[in-house]
Amino acid sequence: MTDQVERLRVELDDRAYEILVGPRLLESAGREIQPLLRRRQVVIVSDETVARDWLPQLRDSLSEAGIAHHTVLLPPGEETKDLDHFGRLAEEILGFGIERGTMLVALGGGVVGDVTGFAAATLLRGIDFVQIPTTLLAQVDSSVGGKTGINTRIGKNLIGAFYQPRLVLADTAALTTLPHRELLAGYAEIAKYGLIRDAVFFSWLEAEGRAVCDLAPAPLRRAVMTSCAMKADIVAADEREDGDRALLNFGHTFGHALETETGFSSQLLHGEAVGLGMVLAFDFAARMGLATPEEAGRVRRHLDEMGLPTRLSAIGLAGIPADRLLAHMAKDKKVRDGRITLILPRRIGEAFVMKDAPRDELRDFLATAA
Ligand SMILES: NC(=O)c1ccc[n+]([C@@H]2O[C@H](COP(=O)([O-])OP(=O)(O)OC[C@H]3O[C@@H](n4cnc5c(N)ncnc54)[C@H](O)[C@@H]3O)[C@@H](O)[C@H]2O)c1
Numbered sequence: 622m623t624d625q626v627e628r629l630r631v632e633l634d635d636r637a638y639e640i641l642v643g644p645r646l647l648e649s650a651g652r653e654i655q656p657l658l659r660r661r662q663v664v665i666v667s668d669e670t671v672a673r674d675w676l677p678q679l680r681d682s683l684s685e686a687g688i689a690h691h692t693v694l695l696p697p698g699e700e701t702k703d704l705d706h707f708g709r710l711a712e713e714i715l716g717f718g719i720e721r722g723t724m725l726v727a728l729g730g731g732v733v734g735d736v737t738g739f740a741a742a743t744l745l746r747g748i749d750f751v752q753i754p755t756t757l758l759a760q761v762d763s764s765v766g767g768k769t770g771i772n773t774r775i776g777k778n779l780i781g782a783f784y785q786p787r788l789v790l791a792d793t794a795a796l797t798t799l800p801h802r803e804l805l806a807g808y809a810e811i812a813k814y815g816l817i818r819d820a821v822f823f824s825w826l827e828a829e830g831r832a833v834c835d836l837a838p839a840p841l842r843r844a845v846m847t848s849c850a851m852k853a854d855i856v857a858a859d860e861r862e863d864g865d866r867a868l869l870n871f872g873h874t875f876g877h878a879l880e881t882e883t884g885f886s887s888q889l890l891h892g893e894a895v896g897l898g899m900v901l902a903f904d905f906a907a908r909m910g911l912a913t914p915e916e917a918g919r920v921r922r923h924l925d926e927m928g929l930p931t932r933l934s935a936i937g938l939a940g941i942p943a944d945r946l947l948a949h950m951a952k953d954k955k956v957r958d959g960r961i962t963l964i965l966p967r968r969i970g971e972a973f974v975m976k977d978a979p980r981d982e983l984r985d986f987l988a989t990a991a
Pocket of ligand 1: 668670671674697698699702729730731733735755758759762764765766767768769778795796797798799800803891
């Protein structure tokens, strides 16, 4: 089994940590976590859906390694990332009599990972935590890099901390129970890595994307590893997003406007919004003469073939007024002094940050986007 597991390191000096990618890592989680413990006590945080399928394996594995554990289960879904749920979670964890040496273990998707990471960053002024991501999106994106946080009524992820995990265990077998639509949403983030930095990887995805989403072990492992390695590299160079880390937001400003319009509901998943946002970014770049229409067409074709929505009409937003979307984009976290920042492609495999994107061009573009 171990030969199917690959390891990579996120180089962050004394906060460096390993990411393990492979099948059945939950079975060896106790063994992997044990050397990192300062106290043989962990608190598992998961959601009810994930727990049904995967919690017993994690518990067994911790018990076999002689690690005492408590569990807190949250309702599944984005609503769990609010202040009320966070307050209850924090008090429940504290109620177990935790100490500074206690470790939190996040078993779930990005929601569980973000909330648990924020709890780890703040409880007792900071305790250790491990990420066991169970969605494709969490395995290739949210579990790596140390962004933790919760939502407020004013906006998403507005309370949070940069706080790195001690270990990430990406068990690819956990994806077997993930609904296909959620899997595809995670795939959009995988494609993003190719589009911003690695044209060869994108070409490989054009050939192997279907195998990845069919969970064929070798292609899946390669896709997750390549994505994690790229994110780890970018984060190691720019942990707090002062520079290149911003490129990881490719597709997100357009995507965020679409998510705002659809109320962050199941009408449009985050990864779907990012996928469509990347298509729009390529189309806009082609219109501005920054990328070629052929490449923009290639990106749309691939995401379309994979089954992701690539047109506004596919998500019920055909004909939406351009000013409405523009207003949403102007509320993006990357806006500075009212100026919209966009991550745009020069070509497949190369992206750059455009500060102060031209609003009139953007409005004209959005008015014709279908
Ligand atoms: N921290 C970061 O850097 C970062 C990056 C991207 C996204 N995010 C955050 O991640 C969140 C989205 O994450 P997500 O897409 O993983 O959503 P999620 O955590 O809500 O999971 C999606 C759904 O899949 C279910 N699920 C999870 N694993 C499963 C499995 N193995 N089998 C069956 N069902 C399973 C969950 O219960 C949930 O209903 C958002 O809150 C977003 O803000 C954070």
